[in-house]
Amino acid sequence: MVTRELIQAVNVRKVYSRGTAAVEAVSLANFSVADGEFVSLLGPSGCGKSTLLMMVAGLESITSGRILVGGKRVDGPRRDVSVVFRDPVLLPWKSLLDNTLFPLHIQRGSSRQGRDAATALLASVGLGGFADKRPDQLSGGMKQRAVLCRALINDPTLLLMDEPFSALDAVTRDQMNIVLMDLWQRIRKTALFVTHSIREAVFLSDRVIMMGTRPSRIVWEQEIPFARPRAFDIEDTSEFNAICRVLRNKIDQAYATA
Numbered sequence: 056m057v058t059r060e061l062i063q064a065v066n067v068r069k070v071y072s073r074g075t076a077a078v079e080a081v082s083l084a085n086f087s088v089a090d091g092e093f094v095s096l097l098g099p100s101g102c103g104k105s106t107l108l109m110m111v112a113g114l115e116s117i118t119s120g121r122i123l124v125g126g127k128r129v130d131g132p133r134r135d136v137s138v139v140f141r142d143p144v145l146l147p148w149k150s151l152l153d154n155t156l157f158p159l160h161i162q163r164g165s166s167r168q169g170r171d172a173a174t175a176l177l178a179s180v181g182l183g184g185f186a187d188k189r190p191d192q193l194s195g196g197m198k199q200r201a202v203l204c205r206a207l208i209n210d211p212t213l214l215l216m217d218e219p220f221s222a223l224d225a226v227t228r229d230q231m232n233i234v235l236m237d238l239w240q241r242i243r244k245t246a247l248f249v250t251h252s253i254r255e256a257v258f259l260s261d262r263v264i265m266m267g268t269r270p271s272r273i274v275w276e277q278e279i280p281f282a283r284p285r286a287f288d289i290e291d292t293s294e295f296n297a298i299c300r301v302l303r304n305k306i307d308q309a310y311a312t313a
Contacts (some may be wrong), residue, residue, distance in 0.1 A: 060090070061106065061124060061213060061245045063087045063123040065120055066085060068083055068117070068118045068120050068299055069081040069103070069110060069116075070118045079269070080106045081271050081273050092262065093168055094243075095264070096247065097252075097263050097265050098138050098237045098251065098265055098266035099268060101273035106268055108217050108249050111213075112136055113133055117129075119171070119262070124136065124212075136215065137158075137206035137213070138216075139206045139219045140202075140219070141197070143198035143199050144200060145190040146190075146309045147204065150187050151185050151187070151189070152174065156208065173186075174186060177200075177209060180203060180204060180238060181195060181234070182200055182204070195223050195227060196223060196227040198208055199223070203219075213245050214252070215246075216249065221250075227289065228255075232255060233287055239259075248260070262278050265277070268310060275302070280294075
């Protein structure tokens with residue numbers, strides 16, 4: 056069976072101009088993501104991971120090169136691409152259900168079918184009893200679960216996530232990794248996930264793309280061999296920790312040669 060490439064990035068470069076100076080954030084990135092694949096962009100803080108993700112989303116311009124999503128060149132935001140940001144930006148005056156439905160309100164107005172879909176999504180991440188609550192009545196982890204539901208309500212082709220769990224405590228972050236794993240197992244959307252956590256990348260991904268220090272280049276790609284579904288105790292295995300060591304060594308090498 057031939058696997059279709061949903062994302063193709065070819066010689067992608069991003070340069071920010073600051074007066075007479077120029078800062079190269081991403082240098083000649085080349086990668087692809089197959090339809091239905093979960094791929095993490097891994098690298099140290101400030102290496103250009105989020106910038107590259109925002110270029111895939113069409114929210115950041117490309118200095119040179121090209122990015123294709125579904126065979127079409129990215130030149131701006133698209134309705135079939137959803138983005139989950141680091142901060143769980145929810146409308147404080149709306150209920151959890153209405154926050155989840157907000158993309159449908161913007162695009163075409165919600166329907167009974169949309170409300171049923173939103174209710175089912177909330178229930179699938181353990182928020183079935185909180186649909187009428189406002190964001191200030193929720194914990195950080197609950198807010199991020201709601202944001203995931205909102206990102207999926209319009210049935211996107213591509214789900215982009217920019218370090219969505221980085222602000223959570225360690226226990227809640229582990230819980231959210233399990234929630235995301237279970238949710239993705241059901242929906243099987245193509246996903247590109249930015250993180251600086253090696254263990255998070257290995258646990259969640261089919262493949263990890265590692266970026267080096269700025270100006271960032273892709274320095275390594277690592278296939279993750281573990282079958283799905285995955286239990287969290289896979290992190291205790293020698294094979295899991297061996298892959299983590301490989302990725303850690305690649306990061307150290309990138310710093311050493313910067």
